[in-house]
Amino acid sequence: MTESDWTKLIRSTTKIDPLSGAINTPIQFSSTFDQQDFDHFGEFDYARSGNPTRQVGEDAIASLEHGQHGFLFSTGMAAISSVLLTFSQGDHLLVSKEVYGGTYRLLNEILPRYGINHSYVDFANLSAIETAMQQTTKAVYIETPSNPTLAISDIAAISRLAHKHNLIVIADNTFMSPFLQNPLDLGADIVVHSATKFLAGHSDLTAGAVVTKDEKLADKIYFIQNAMGATLGITDTWLLLRSIKTLGVRVQREAASAQKIAEWFEHEGWRVCYPGLKSHLGYEIHRSQAKSGGAVLSVDLGSEQTARQFVEKMTIPVFSVSLGGVETIVSYPPKMSHAELSAEDLAADGITPGLLRISVGLEDADDLIADFSQALED
Numbered sequence: 001m002t003e004s005d006w007t008k009l010i011r012s013t014t015k016i017d018p019l020s021g022a023i024n025t026p027i028q029f030s031s032t033f034d035q036q037d038f039d040h041f042g043e044f045d046y047a048r049s050g051n052p053t054r055q056v057g058e059d060a061i062a063s064l065e066h067g068q069h070g071f072l073f074s075t076g077m078a079a080i081s082s083v084l085l086t087f088s089q090g091d092h093l094l095v096s097k098e099v100y101g102g103t104y105r106l107l108n109e110i111l112p113r114y115g116i117n118h119s120y121v122d123f124a125n126l127s128a129i130e131t132a133m134q135q136t137t138k139a140v141y142i143e144t145p146s147n148p149t150l151a152i153s154d155i156a157a158i159s160r161l162a163h164k165h166n167l168i169v170i171a172d173n174t175f176m177s178p179f180l181q182n183p184l185d186l187g188a189d190i191v192v193h194s195a196t197k198f199l200a201g202h203s204d205l206t207a208g209a210v211v212t213k214d215e216k217l218a219d220k221i222y223f224i225q226n227a228m229g230a231t232l233g234i235t236d237t238w239l240l241l242r243s244i245k246t247l248g249v250r251v252q253r254e255a256a257s258a259q260k261i262a263e264w265f266e267h268e269g270w271r272v273c274y275p276g277l278k279s280h281l282g283y284e285i286h287r288s289q290a291k292s293g294g295a296v297l298s299v300d301l302g303s304e305q306t307a308r309q310f311v312e313k314m315t316i317p318v319f320s321v322s323l324g325g326v327e328t329i330v331s332y333p334p335k336m337s338h339a340e341l342s343a344e345d346l347a348a349d350g351i352t353p354g355l356l357r358i359s360v361g362l363e364d365a366d367d368l369i370a371d372f373s374q375a376l377e378d
């Protein structure tokens with residue numbers, strides 16, 4: 001029987017404890033595990049290598065992403081850097097030109113020191129991807145929708161092209177969450193998440209996740225996870241499991257509100273980046289690979305001055321980095337998530353001085369629109 005994602009959210013996170021019947025996963029505060037047999041050791045020996053609570057979380061994320069092997073890390077960047085550390089000196093990666101600021105920093109400042117190099121490519125252009133391939137290229141790294149302009153990459157088409165050249169396809173699925181998009185079903189080999197965002201959903205912890213169906217890739221990722229040690233702690237795993245139960249209801253409502261808000265901004269005459277709008281480049285591709293436009297949109301208010309006024313006058317959202325929380329979060333990418341980028345790179349990526357990113361929370365959409373409307377009045 002194939003289970004609906006709604007059922008999976010609950011079943012994968014509600015593992016009944018055989019000892020007590022407790023319906024919530026026990027928090028196993030144990031860094032080491034007694035071995036019953038001198039010669040044959042049990043499934044768990046040391047918590048960096050594995051802990052029963054984390055195991056439930058890792059199995060849950062694997063199930064939600066329609067994969068077989070899940071891994072939880074202390075942050076999204078720990079997850080991403082662990083995946084990228086499976087590559088070796090001399091390897092080359094093709095990376096979506098609009099990539100999360102932390103990933104950009106890792107690719108630019110850290111991996112080249114170990115001989116792992118990359119080229120940024122406009123993933124909307126398939127022939128550009130093929131042209132950028134080198135003899136040493138080993139993987140393509142997709143982020144769709146991208147941050148903060150919500151640019152769309154065609155996961156299935158890029159995966160087909162990459163596989164023709166024996167490349168591994170990695171997809172950062174943070175913006176959609178596993179509830180709205182499943183890159184492994186579209187051909188990706190590895191999915192990464194900042195679980196800090198929608199999966200945790202309450203702006204109260206940091207976490208990262210990796211999922212794959214491929215056993216060989218899973219072995220490589222596990223080796224790095226255990227060797228580098230950036231694993232997710234037990235309490236945070238438990239909080240994450242609790243949050244995942246409501247992922248569907250949160251994301252569905254937040255996305256419906258984001259659609260309404262995006263339409264309102266567009267109707268008011270502003271340039272809006274939101275993959276649920278017909279005017280958005282890649283709208284059709286996005287519609288074919290995701291259930292909705294998601295909960296994040298960006299709006300260009302024309303100038304830094306108008307963006308500043310908007311932030312100073314709005315009353316409901318918090319002004320902050322991050323996204324995917326129950327509260328609406330407005331951020332200013334040029335000075336926050338993308339502060340690492342040069343002025344030239346900002347302009348090339350469409351991150352204009354008036355661009356605000358809005359992660360829509362669970363407040364009433366009409367209240368938010370009323371607040372945004374007054375924040376824009378002179």
Ligand SMILES: *Cc1c(COP(=O)(O)O)cnc(C)c1O
Pocket residue numbers: 075076077078100102103143147172174175193194195196197206207208
């Ligand atoms: C936040 C984010 C990350 C990094 O995750 P952390 O949990 O902050 O380390 C990676 N990718 C995307 C798309 C993100 O939004």
